[in-house]
Amino acid sequence: MERTITSEQVEPIAIGAGVLGTGGGGSTYLGALWLRETIKRLGSPRVIDADDLADDALAVSVGKMGAPTVSIEKLAQGDEMANAVRGLEAHLGRRMDALLIGEIGGSNALMPLICGLQLGLPIVDGDGMGRAFPELQMDTFSIAGLDHHPMALGDSHGNVIIFHKLDSTHRAEQYARVLTISMGGEAGLAMPVVMGAQVKQTLIHGTLTLAERIGRAVLNARRAGSDPAEVITAITHGRVLFRGKIVDVDRRMVQGFTRGRMRLAPFGGGAEMVIDFQNENLIAYRDGEIVATVPDLISLIGLEDGEPIGTESLRYGLRVAVLGMPAPKELKTLRALEVVGPAAFGYSEVLFTPMAGDLL
């Protein structure tokens, strides 16, 4: 069913996307400002369900590639993603029928809505991650074995580069990453190109709606003075892993990623929590024991206001709740864990012990 997104829906979607971003996906604050401004100029984005797409329709995911720490310092020119999509259309000799959300986590949930307005295309409710992931091959399209070429990168000067043939999704990530760094640390990305029939099979359906539900619950909790951590975990089938404050952040830019580790101390004493991240939060330890690992979601929110906290915004003294939320079932098959399990992030010794339930 086609519906539109009004300016009033931007804030709850942005909050929910921030929670699903598990620390990454880019600042939703700037993304929300940009989306509201675009709605004011160009009207309301059209959203459709995956099942509304014709089997032979052509669609492509769009978003920003780069590190969260760059996203808050380097503002987009504005047409990077649209240029990338137009480049793919020129390359393929065919117009796109719809845009997809590559990752629902963080600012990248909002980018397709902006690009859809720029190009006059509807956006499908759903995404390829059900969260955010740092590398572009970490999605349900890769897990399903779909090609990542052709794909396109656009920079803030109008340059567009098309990946015509790619022998692996890791190659896509490797070459796109060095280009993104050379493009100033952030670029507009359009990939993969998929047919409607493939979208229905591989997309994690309804995650844009989920993001909005999470965000509305947080806003309601703020008004009612209730606990945002509890209302979020009720919707996402998760649990509160920790409450405390950040006492140490070791964060670097490494090969285009925001990498590091944070340490959190509980209020009133007790076991500390340590969280490793690569753009997104990957593994949470309590007292040296693993309590949650990727692909399950580990998100920090402000203790009182429920505002999601990205890895670019971590700082000493922040009072937070750490939420653990089960991954969508599409990310937990054996094939999926090869692509998005702990070993895919270099933790070859860590076994994935799924939290009970599914995100949605």
Add this chain to the structure above:
Amino acid sequence: MERTITSEQVEPIAIGAGVLGTGGGGSTYLGALWLRETIKRLGSPRVIDADDLADDALAVSVGKMGAPTVSIEKLAQGDEMANAVRGLEAHLGRRMDALLIGEIGGSNALMPLICGLQLGLPIVDGDGMGRAFPELQMDTFSIAGLDHHPMALGDSHGNVIIFHKLDSTHRAEQYARVLTISMGGEAGLAMPVVMGAQVKQTLIHGTLTLAERIGRAVLNARRAGSDPAEVITAITHGRVLFRGKIVDVDRRMVQGFTRGRMRLAPFGGGAEMVIDFQNENLIAYRDGEIVATVPDLISLIGLEDGEPIGTESLRYGLRVAVLGMPAPKELKTLRALEVVGPAAFGYSEVLFTPMAGDLL
């Protein structure tokens, strides 16, 4: 007039291309081996003159992008350039009619002959540099203001990346360089795409024939026991700048380039010569005074055998002649000097004082 290149012509072309390479363009030794092997398998490359091309014919330059020091260690898979050309054809929806030589200097003079056999396309006698240059925007196509997009890079795994839109030739160089480094330091390059009418106007005509003439003269000098430095400079309107041996080489890989400085001592004492290089030899100093600068050609050859010596092969004790040869007139206009004069290589204080005459 169409003619073919036989196996017997490969050696003189390779020697002449090495001389015109001014230290860069890649080892002609390996390139010549590869070309002879390809001729054995696929027959003789067809060569045409620029004036044989129809005005609306489509042509593209092909060659290898990378550093000479990599070219002698990383052998090509073999289809990098052909894949790049096929990628451009798919992107444009049109077949190519001919291949161009991007740079006549070094191994890149031979690459289009190999690629032409692989693709069944003729090669135009001429090139865009009249020598070798380290950066891809340093050619007569850039000087004439032609677009460098679309262009394509192919790696040794069959991956092809197409540069669809580029706002400047410097951007083309920047993005292609980081990709080439990520591709292992060497890649197959196809660019720029030009129409026949543009080829006739911008190409430096007849440089493949010039390379062969230089090489034949060197081979004849070897047989006759005469001085190869004298026969080369007679053909190229140049002069012998120095005779002596290499006493010091400072050479590094920097951002994908072979950069450095060499010092040469004359036989029997006297003023030393110092030569700076970035893939190619850029500036020659004698006793601290500049005696030749880019775009004029500065080439090292073996003192007795006339074998050209690339910057990847410099070593202590080599006995050499240093040749200075005037650049083709196309590289000496004011517009050209912006692109290939000393300042384009960072020598903003150095004025270009052309040697007398023109290369051809």
